[in-house]
Amino acid sequence: MKVCISDFTYLAFEEELNEAFKGHELLLIDKDSNLIQGEGKPDAALVSYELMFRALKSPEFHEKYLALLDGCSFVQGSWAGTESPVAQSLIKHSGVFSHGGGIHAIPIATYVFAQILRSIKSIDAHIDLQKEKKWEQMMSTGELTDMAIGITGFGGIGQEVARLAKAFRMKVYATKRTPVASDNLDQLFRPADINEMLSKCDFVVNCLPVSEETMKVFSLEQFKIMKPTAMFINVGRGEAVNESDLSIALETNEILCAALDTTDPEPLSQDSTLWTLSNCYITPHDSAWGPRAPQRAIDLFLDNFKKFSEGKKVLNQV
Numbered sequence: 001m002k003v004c005i006s007d008f009t010y011l012a013f014e015e016e017l018n019e020a021f022k023g024h025e026l027l028l029i030d031k032d033s034n035l036i037q038g039e040g041k042p043d044a045a046l047v048s049y050e051l052m053f054r055a056l057k058s059p060e061f062h063e064k065y066l067a068l069l070d071g072c073s074f075v076q077g078s079w080a081g082t083e084s085p086v087a088q089s090l091i092k093h094s095g096v097f098s099h100g101g102g103i104h105a106i107p108i109a110t111y112v113f114a115q116i117l118r119s120i121k122s123i124d125a126h127i128d129l130q131k132e133k134k135w136e137q138m139m140s141t142g143e144l145t146d147m148a149i150g151i152t153g154f155g156g157i158g159q160e161v162a163r164l165a166k167a168f169r170m171k172v173y174a175t176k177r178t179p180v181a182s183d184n185l186d187q188l189f190r191p192a193d194i195n196e197m198l199s200k201c202d203f204v205v206n207c208l209p210v211s212e213e214t215m216k217v218f219s220l221e222q223f224k225i226m227k228p229t230a231m232f233i234n235v236g237r238g239e240a241v242n243e244s245d246l247s248i249a250l251e252t253n254e255i256l257c258a259a260l261d262t263t264d265p266e267p268l269s270q271d272s273t274l275w276t277l278s279n280c281y282i283t284p285h286d287s288a289w290g291p292r293a294p295q296r297a298i299d300l301f302l303d304n305f306k307k308f309s310e311g312k313k314v315l316n317q318v
Contacts, residue, residue: 005067
């Protein structure tokens with residue numbers, strides 16, 4: 001088979017890729033989507049992160065890349081979401097498409113707990129004291145034992161958040177459309193029962209993708225149901241949250257605070273009140289970044305390529 005990857009990816013994993021694709025032909029493309037090694041159309045392709053961003057930023061690159069991949073039997077993405085026009089066009093131009101769900105679960109879950117610990121240990125207040133050179137001991141809650149975390153969307157990211165939560169001796173609740181067994185889960189709720197779950201939680205983590213069912217799942221009704229001491233964290237999609245309602249909830253102390261790594265739109269509008277709220281922590285959708293993510297993308301691609309070659313169903317097939 002002919003396997004298409006970027007020259008950037010090939011240079012980073014040359015030895016591993018040469019070994020994995022012995023007996024196959026590697027097609028390499030450059031930053032302009034020109035074939036610089038091999039010829040013809042690929043049978044399989046890895047759409048690595050740098051290719052995805054080039055496609056998002058350059059319509060010319062995207063159209064050229066689509067033309068190359070048109071009719072490709074197997075395409076492996078390296079990101080979880082499939083709602084974007086770029087992802088949808090890749091899906092339509094390939095026989096089998098696999099998304100990269102789970103590749104970034106570890107760094108995103110780490111981000112979630114960085115924000116949780118920021119709140120529970122009053123890190124911002126301590127920073128303010130240091131700036132004023134004040135030595136004033138604070139009586140923060142201090143630990144997470146027996147506190148409850150609710151996770152909407154119990155996929156790869158949600159499950160990694162749950163694993164870490166159990167290490168902190170927390171109670172873990174989650175919503176998911178289909179039943180799932182996990183040693184790190186105390187109770188699973190149907191999406192329709194989200195309000196029941198929210199009322200129990202000290203921390204709520206949104207991991208939902210974009211779909212008709214997940215649009216504006218979190219509105220003022222949900223924030224009013226949450227505890228006034230609760231923290232809301234969004235690492236799913238901004239479209240799942242009514243951000244005007246979130247602003248109201250934060251301003252009126254319906255909830256304690258929020259951490260947003262994803263917003264709607266992105267970048268967050270300059271006139272959004274969320275920017276200036278002292279109890280809202282905003283990061284520019286970079287929680288997924290980590291040095292091991294490219295290796296995980298390669299591992300998934302190689303595993304799925306083997307499965308596809310053997311006629312088996314690939315992981316994360318759309």
